[in-house]
Amino acid sequence: MSEHEKDQSSKGTWLTYRPEIKILDCTIRDGGLINNHMFEDGFVKAIYEALRDSGVDYMEMGYKGSKSIFVPGEHGTWKFCDEDVIRRIVGDNDSSLKISVMADAERTDYHTDILPKDRSVIDMIRVATYIHQIPTALDMLKDAKDKGYETTLNLMAISIIQDRELDEALEILADSPADVIYIVDSFGFFYSEQIRDLVRVYSNAFEGKGKMLGIHAHNNQQLAYANTIESLINGVNYLDSTINGMGRGAGNCPTELLLGFLKNPKYKMRPILQCIQDVMLPLQKDMEWGYQLPYMFTGQMNLHPREAIKMRAGDKKDDYVAFYDQLMDQY
Amino acid sequence: MSEHEKDQSSKGTWLTYRPEIKILDCTIRDGGLINNHMFEDGFVKAIYEALRDSGVDYMEMGYKGSKSIFVPGEHGTWKFCDEDVIRRIVGDNDSSLKISVMADAERTDYHTDILPKDRSVIDMIRVATYIHQIPTALDMLKDAKDKGYETTLNLMAISIIQDRELDEALEILADSPADVIYIVDSFGFFYSEQIRDLVRVYSNAFEGKGKMLGIHAHNNQQLAYANTIESLINGVNYLDSTINGMGRGAGNCPTELLLGFLKNPKYKMRPILQCIQDVMLPLQKDMEWGYQLPYMFTGQMNLHPREAIKMRAGDKKDDYVAFYDQLMDQY
Numbered sequence: 333m334s335e336h337e338k339d340q341s342s343k344g345t346w347l348t349y350r351p352e353i354k355i356l357d358c359t360i361r362d363g364g365l366i367n368n369h370m371f372e373d374g375f376v377k378a379i380y381e382a383l384r385d386s387g388v389d390y391m392e393m394g395y396k397g398s399k400s401i402f403v404p405g406e407h408g409t410w411k412f413c414d415e416d417v418i419r420r421i422v423g424d425n426d427s428s429l430k431i432s433v434m435a436d437a438e439r440t441d442y443h444t445d446i447l448p449k450d451r452s453v454i455d456m457i458r459v460a461t462y463i464h465q466i467p468t469a470l471d472m473l474k475d476a477k478d479k480g481y482e483t484t485l486n487l488m489a490i491s492i493i494q495d496r497e498l499d500e501a502l503e504i505l506a507d508s509p510a511d512v513i514y515i516v517d518s519f520g521f522f523y524s525e526q527i528r529d530l531v532r533v534y535s536n537a538f539e540g541k542g543k544m545l546g547i548h549a550h551n552n553q554q555l556a557y558a559n560t561i562e563s564l565i566n567g568v569n570y571l572d573s574t575i576n577g578m579g580r581g582a583g584n585c586p587t588e589l590l591l592g593f594l595k596n597p598k599y600k601m602r603p604i605l606q607c608i609q610d611v612m613l614p615l616q617k618d619m620e621w622g623y624q625l626p627y628m629f630t631g632q633m634n635l636h637p638r639e640a641i642k643m644r645a646g647d648k649k650d651d652y653v654a655f656y657d658q659l660m661d662q663y
Numbered sequence: 664m665s666e667h668e669k670d671q672s673s674k675g676t677w678l679t680y681r682p683e684i685k686i687l688d689c690t691i692r693d694g695g696l697i698n699n700h701m702f703e704d705g706f707v708k709a710i711y712e713a714l715r716d717s718g719v720d721y722m723e724m725g726y727k728g729s730k731s732i733f734v735p736g737e738h739g740t741w742k743f744c745d746e747d748v749i750r751r752i753v754g755d756n757d758s759s760l761k762i763s764v765m766a767d768a769e770r771t772d773y774h775t776d777i778l779p780k781d782r783s784v785i786d787m788i789r790v791a792t793y794i795h796q797i798p799t800a801l802d803m804l805k806d807a808k809d810k811g812y813e814t815t816l817n818l819m820a821i822s823i824i825q826d827r828e829l830d831e832a833l834e835i836l837a838d839s840p841a842d843v844i845y846i847v848d849s850f851g852f853f854y855s856e857q858i859r860d861l862v863r864v865y866s867n868a869f870e871g872k873g874k875m876l877g878i879h880a881h882n883n884q885q886l887a888y889a890n891t892i893e894s895l896i897n898g899v900n901y902l903d904s905t906i907n908g909m910g911r912g913a914g915n916c917p918t919e920l921l922l923g924f925l926k927n928p929k930y931k932m933r934p935i936l937q938c939i940q941d942v943m944l945p946l947q948k949d950m951e952w953g954y955q956l957p958y959m960f961t962g963q964m965n966l967h968p969r970e971a972i973k974m975r976a977g978d979k980k981d982d983y984v985a986f987y988d989q990l991m992d993q994y
Contacts, residue, residue, distance in 0.1 A: 523924070524892070551885075553920060554885055554888045554917070554920065555888065556885075557885050558885070561854055562855060565856055586885070588959065589885065592959065592963040602987065606984050608983060628919070629923075632923040650944055653933060653937050653940055657933075
């Protein structure tokens with residue numbers, strides 16, 4: 333065996349067959365952050381059909397937002413994901429594609445708005461939380477679990493959490509009823525070496541607890557896909573992605589790149605391509621997402637993308653230098 | 664020390680201080696493959712000044728193409744990089760920015776067209792070669808070295824070279840006069856784990872030979888930057904990049920992303936941003952480069968991007984499904 337052959341004994345290729353691997357497409361949920369969840373039914377249905385036909389495992393439709401906090405009418409229907417609204421798209425969802433919704437800690441009337449599973453077409457509740465909201469998130473997880481759902485816990489903005497705090501948070505989450513715990517790079521800050529370290533930290537924290545890990549990446553530094561496959565190679569099984577990378581700011585890991593990478597024959601590329609061609613390209617004439625310099629700045633500076641989003645929506649959207657100076661002044 | 668702290672003992676941060684690290688910006692050379700090297704002097708000068716002011720180490724101006732193979736007039740001046748043409752931009756280049764040109768094996772009259780170093784403003788000759796042209800490349804390296812230049816050897820299209828052949832090629836190159844040997848991902852095929860393996864293979868092959876390694880990545884799978892920093896972390900010191908990722912097809916690793924990543928205070932971001940704003944954005948109205956689905960297909964299928972480039976230049980540039988079907992049929 334030559335030196336080269338020995339070194340090429342890569343895990344990547346066969347690992348991508350792991351039956352535990354799940355693609356969770358959150359196009360409508362993360363994309364909804366661009367347009368305040370105001371998608372037309374036709375668009376959502378096109379995404380649903382493409383995902384169903386491509387063999388993707390989960391489709392996330394939006395949020396379970398509290399109507400006492402968010403006024404219906406001011407926000408699109410996918411901010412609330414009422415049962416009848418989802419059924420308008422998926423019917424009884426007679427397919428292998430599972431349906432998920434996201435519930436933000438402290439912004440969801442979960443006791444009332446999340447129905448018992450046997451009355452809902454939703455399969456999975458994903459609880460999104462900042463670190464200081466974990467006590468609420470734990471109660472939400474218990475509520476969802478008791479009602480019969482699959483559950484995930486998405487701890488956000490971990491790039492601004494101190495190591496010791498993260499350790500303590502993970503210790504608490506280890507005994508939570510979440511089936512999956514997500515590594516969430518909200519600001520698009522991390523690069524692959526840091527992702528490897530985080531996967532190790534999370535894996536160690538949950539050893540023997542029967543939990544899976546997930547990854548949710550953003551493309552501020554053109555690393556969303558890279559960090560997703562790096563996670564996958566290191567044992568993460570739940571992979572968030574969006575069609576054409578659609579998502580707030582710099583967007584997400586593109587579903588089509590993942591499908592091309594994974595060797596599992598259950599996944600089909602062609603329905604996603606057809607969908608991009610038919611409904612994404614027309615939409616991109618009016619909506620912007622994806623890598624742009626202002627998102628790179630906020631990502632590399634470990635900042636929330638909100639100022640970059642504001643800048644791209646204004647009349648100085650191409651004045652990169654002024655925006656860079658502005659951020660550096662704040663630093 | 665908590666588990667997390669131990670795991671976070673990352674090499675990445677301090678490694679990026681390594682004084683051996685060099686950024687080689689090949690905007691004009693790789694970008695010239697889009698427009699047949701027909702840049703106006705004003706554009707080239709803007710790139711030169713931006714790179715000089717940003718502390719980038721090398722600027723690649725174009726090719727030393729043979730005038731008996733390529734008819735001047737049919738190709739831009741940067742296909743030939745005559746001494747007086749370069750001097751029109753850089754004068755005597757009284758700066759710390761070094762100048763490189765690329766010479767393709769079997770397409771360069773190197774004996775006559777490459778002047779002795781003491782008569783040239785060029786600092787480095789980069790010899791690009793396919794594996795079967797290595798004997799010619801070795802003679803070109805010797806010629807350039809004897810004339811007084813820094814030299815690199817860029818072995819192209821290694822994703823279609825068999826392991827055993829690559830081992831033999833590297834064994835020969837180990838005793839060549841090249842100062843730097845480049846890992847070249849011509850098709851944008853590799854992902855980070857494969858890059859790590861390749862860096863190890865190259866490092867082992869050149870152990871004790873006093874050579875540096877370089878990386879030249881393409882962005883077909885949104886991995887150009889990811890693979891470049893992965894190489895860097897694993898010991899590669901010469902990093903190819905282009906401003907705004909400009910380059911043939913899916914383009915290259917963006918210089919500005921690298922500058923943001925490297926902690927070396929000699930590098931300045933602002934001149935590059937100003938340059939993008941002033942000269943790149945206007946150019947992009949007429950010239951296309953960067954990640955697009957057709958480049959993803961050729962990258963993932965390990966194919967030369969030429970058919971994708973042709974497709975994007977035609978009147979069915981957004982018919983991804985038809986192009987995907989066409990490639991799958993050939994497969």
